[in-house]
Amino acid sequence: MTVSYNEDRGKLLIELFGELGHHEAIDAMDNIAALYECISPIELILDMSGITFMDSSGIAVVMRTKRLCDNDGIAMAVRNAPKQALKVLSAAGITRLVSFI
Amino acid sequence: MKNTINKMSMTFPSRSSNEGFARSAAAAFIAQLDPTVDELSDIKTAVSEAVTNCIVHAYKERVGDITLTVEIGEDNMVEISVRDKGCGIEDIKKACEPMFTTGGQERSGMGFTIMESFMDSMKVRSAPGKGTTVKMRKRISVRGMFR
Numbered sequence: 001m002t003v004s005y006n007e008d009r010g011k012l013l014i015e016l017f018g019e020l021g022h023h024e025a026i027d028a029m030d031n032i033a034a035l036y037e038c039i040s041p042i043e044l045i046l047d048m049s050g051i052t053f054m055d056s057s058g059i060a061v062v063m064r065t066k067r068l069c070d071n072d073g074i075a076m077a078v079r080n081a082p083k084q085a086l087k088v089l090s091a092a093g094i095t096r097l098v099s100f101i
Numbered sequence: 102m103k104n105t106i107n108k109m110s111m112t113f114p115s116r117s118s119n120e121g122f123a124r125s126a127a128a129a130f131i132a133q134l135d136p137t138v139d140e141l142s143d144i145k146t147a148v149s150e151a152v153t154n155c156i157v158h159a160y161k162e163r164v165g166d167i168t169l170t171v172e173i174g175e176d177n178m179v180e181i182s183v184r185d186k187g188c189g190i191e192d193i194k195k196a197c198e199p200m201f202t203t204g205g206q207e208r209s210g211m212g213f214t215i216m217e218s219f220m221d222s223m224k225v226r227s228a229p230g231k232g233t234t235v236k237m238r239k240r241i242s243v244r245g246m247f248r
Contacts, residue, residue, distance in 0.1 A: 022153040055146050
């Protein structure tokens with residue numbers, strides 16, 4: 001799992017690459033939290049186009065990122081979730097709780 | 102499963118680095134049925150959830166053995182069994198409820214819900230202090246005329 005980011009005038013884009021299971025989720029969450037704290041964004045987009053596999057561990061990553069943003073009133077959205085990841089997120093009802101673009 | 106045509110079984114330690122190996126091994130074995138990409142993704146996801154449960158819940162404080170068995174039966178039926186000899190589940194009904202977890206903030210509590218919705222059927226057998234076995238079935242669609 002690789003986490004990369006781009007920041008443009010307070011808009012934080014975080015991109016996830018690789019498989020996102022339990023083994024990778026804790027590192028991913030820690031990396032996202034560190035980026036969030038360092039940049040203090042005004043908006044956050046989580047791009048999942050590089051995810052090749054995801055189980056329910058990915059749900060926790062998305063929801064923890066949303067909680068970070070909600071605590072500060074920051075807009076957050078998930079972008080380009082692949083079909084398999086989207087199916088996992090849909091089964092858990094996350095597509096009703098988080099913005100998808 | 103009755104009338105098993107082919108079967109594989111493997112036992113590995115409950116280390117999270119083995120999750121990817123377990124789901125890939127199950128997918129590689131099932132590939133002989135020529136499943137669709139979606140069917141294979143569903144099975145990989147369910148196996149990943151079951152193995153993660155063993156690592157996070159069954160062997161919370163230690164490393165123990167996880168046994169993954171995949172059987173292929175008649176009519177392209179696949180049965181997957183994930184067994185541990187960990188702490189067991191006291192209340193299976195509660196454990197299967199969406200969003201219920203004892204695994205802390207890094208868990209979503211959706212593992213059993215995902216297994217149930219991605220497979221055709223799921224059964225959980227558990228005894229506190231003895232371990233848990235999750236059995237899941239999915240029928241793979243038959244494609245083409247020649248097999």
